[in-house]
Amino acid sequence: MxxxxxxxxxxxxxxxxxxxxxxxxxxxxxxxxxxxxxxxxxxxxxxxxxxxxxxxxxxxxxxxxxxxxxxxxxxxxxxxxxxxxxxxxxxxxxxxxxxxxxxxxxxxxxxxxxxxxxxxxxxxxxxxNDTSVIKIAQFAGWRYDPSTLTLSGGLSGDNDAGEGAEFSSAEHELLMLLLHSPRKILSRDQLLGERVSPFDRSIDVRMSRVRKKIESNPKHPTLIKTVYGVGYILTADVEWI
Incomplete structure (x- = not known):
């Protein structure tokens, strides 16, 4: 049991x-x-x-x-x-x-x-996050380790997150969906997954938090772009090591 x-x-x-x-x-x-x-x-x-x-x-x-x-x-x-x-x-x-x-x-x-x-x-x-099968994602100069929910490396500039930024479980879930489908548009329904909440704004809020950690200018994102009326797309290639 x-x-x-x-x-x-x-x-x-x-x-x-x-x-x-x-x-x-x-x-x-x-x-x-x-x-x-x-x-x-x-x-x-x-x-x-x-x-x-x-x-x-x-x-x-x-x-x-x-x-x-x-x-x-x-x-x-x-x-x-x-x-x-x-x-x-x-x-x-x-x-x-x-x-x-x-x-x-x-x-x-x-x-x-x-x-x-x-x-x-x-x-x-x-x-x-099983350490026996875990791989680290590399994209746009970032390294994301799903086993520790931490982001390292990354962009220079005004990004305050920088080295060692940590993700919440909700942010991790969203980022992983994007990392497993780079350069593909994901709809809000795909990002919601099994969530039964009809509060669609939750995806936008979580996406904003993720952008603050990986974008050099979150107000003008280049890595995670909004496809208006459709969803979001990760514009970088992802390598799993």
Missing amino acids: SERRLIYIIDDERDICDIVSRELGAYGFDVETFLTGAQLKKALSVRSPDLCIVDLGLPDMDGIELVKSLCEQANMGVVILSGRDSITDRVLGLELGADDYIVKPFIPRELIARVNSLFRRLKKNAHE
Whole structure:
């Protein structure tokens, strides 16, 4: 039997914690719930989960800051579950590296579908990162190592990322799709993959973050170009070594 996934739920509404915990438990996940950010941080010092589902309206700390700190930890998915439904909050959450953003009120079955979709993507990434088969991508002077999610070398100029830039799991997923299909136009549907979120803006936000790390001038990209009305294309050749 495969190891059960561990999910942490952080929400100051106990009823929400109970609903989400019950639904996830019914689908075979191990779940722990927390009402404050402090409780979560204490638990993280003991054991890291496979996924954190985070409410932004916490009583003891800024939920956005918590999401930012969680997204900086490797091998952990982050899903925002919030009553804040403004475009600004959604874009900010995704820019910080969250894998998905779900607005309350929500349909529990949809939450399960998104969680399962996220874990399928993480499993695929883990397979790609298997050190026994891993290869490093070279393109336009850059070297990208999927096993460490790090970028090195690259362009001179005003690019602040430069040597040793690190990618989040969501940025890695997007870059790998481009690296495996150089000089081919990829539609937004292809880039979304199994994501069930209808929030198409998420791809544009993630693409913007990737561009900031590989483009000499992200406002006028030359490596990842937008094909308006269609999708995106990586304009460089890629060599796997």
